[in-house]
Amino acid sequence: VEKAFNLVLSDECIDDILINIFAGINLCDWVAEGVIQAVRNSEPSIPVIVRLSGTNVEEGRKMIRESGLAIVSATTLAESAEMAVAAVAGKVVAAASNS
Numbered sequence: 001v002e003k004a005f006n007l008v009l010s011d012e013c014i015d016d017i018l019i020n021i022f023a024g025i026n027l028c029d030w031v032a033e034g035v036i037q038a039v040r041n042s043e044p045s046i047p048v049i050v051r052l053s054g055t056n057v058e059e060g061r062k063m064i065r066e067s068g069l070a071i072v073s074a075t076t077l078a079e080s081a082e083m084a085v086a087a088v089a090g091k092v093v094a095a096a097s098n099s
Contacts, residue, residue, distance in 0.1 A: 001034025016047040028052040028060030047087035051080035
């Protein structure tokens with residue numbers, strides 16, 4: 001997860017990161033752990049929005065919520081896309097949406 005995250009961050013044209021995971025084989029808590037580690041290690045200056053769905057989704061969302069990092073959690077793909085567009089437009093992405 002961290003290698004992919006850093007690869008995306010290496011592109012200066014990226015305005016935000018939207019991670020959309022439907023976990024069947026991989027578990028949402030495993031993905032959340034990787035995202036948290038990547039954000040901690042790279043300290044991105046752009047918004048990070050994560051949408052998790054699938055196995056261990058509640059555990060993954062809880063990990064993100066309790067990480068203390070500026071990671072916004074969305075519950076639907078539409079909500080995450082709206083947040084990503086709002087972030088690029090310079091609007092504040094509501095931290096209250098961290099579910």
